[in-house]
Amino acid sequence: MKMDTTKMKKELENRLKGPNRSISYNREKDELKIVNVRTGKGITIALPGIVAKWHQDKEKAIDEVVYYVEEGLKVMGSENTLLGNDKKIFPIIRSTSFPLESGEGKTFLTEEHTAETRIYYALDLGQSYRLIDEQMVTKENISPKHIKETALFNVRSLSTEVKRDTVAGNVFYFVSTNDGYDASRILNESFLKQMENEISGNMVLAVPHQDVLIIADIQNNTGYDVLAQMAMAFFANGKVPITALSFAYENGELEPMFILGKNRKE
Known part of the structure; x- marks a missing residue:
């Protein structure tokens, strides 16, 4: 079967149609827009990108788009409150290139992290989450400090179970x-300290995308090369990419580092 934007448009229209929804097509931009008619809010899909992914992942590419549109429309169609939901507030790591405002112009609540990353805050909704904006905080009369402290407390309650792999004498966790919230574990200072105590070489971390945190015990130059190639591969394939750069960890501080990913002789 050969897939093109016309066929993809028809497939997505069939799978995303439903009550209280309208679907429109922008021929000039080759985009499909699905709108929750009750709220007037919607999600726009660029068809060429989905077609390209389909040629690599087939039906899985369509399934992923449908899933994220469905979940996104659920969030847009519901009223979410912070009051009484302290246990559902978590920090989210994003690239510094990630938007500071929502599509509606609402400023997200953020905190500086590193030169490559920024902290956002989210209200967990089960299968998805909503980024917390300053208007939400003001409307519910909650201090930004409370949100940030609560989020950092909650991330420490998440599992820190690691999988381990060894390559050329270097250990990767x-x-x-x-x-x-896998990348968010980089904010769990007690976990990082615990890992630091187990590491005998140089401790280097990476958060190439939302769903992974890599901690490396680097013993030689080959370890840096392996981590660089690994981080780039994860970054390229992640659903929510963050950064392909790694971070040296020393004295509780994270320092972005550029590793030239090639095989160097010791």
């Missing part, structure tokens, strides 16, 4: 639970 992976946190990948797919709960949406």
Whole structure:
């Protein structure tokens, strides 16, 4: 079967049609827009990108788009409150290129992290989450400090179970639970300190995308090369990419570092 934007448009229209929804097509931009008619809010899909992904992942590419549109429309169609939901507030790591405002112009609540990353805050909704904006905080008369402290407290309650792999004498630890907050574990200072005590070489971390935190015990130059290639591969394939750069960890501080990913002789 050969897939093109016309066929993809028809397939997505069939799978995303439903009550209280309108679907429109922008021929000039080759985009499909699905709108919740009750709220007037919608999600726009660029068809060429989905077609390209289909040629690589087939039906899985369509399934992923449908899933994220469905979940996104659920969030847009519901009233979410912060009051009484402290246990559902978590920090989210994003690239510094990630928008500071929502599509409606509402400023997200954020905190500086590193030169490559920024902290956002989210209200967990089960299968998805909503980024917390300053208007939400003001409307419910909650201090931004409370949101940030609560989020950091909650991230420490998440599992820190790791998978381990060894390559050329270097040890790599992976946190990948797919709960949406794997990269957020980089904010769990007690966990990082615990890992630091177990590491005998140089401790280097990477958060290439939302669903993985890599902690490396680097013993030689080959370890840096392996981590660089690994981080780039994860970054390229992640649903929510963050950064392909790694971070040196020393004295509780994270320092972005550029590693030239090639095989170097010791």
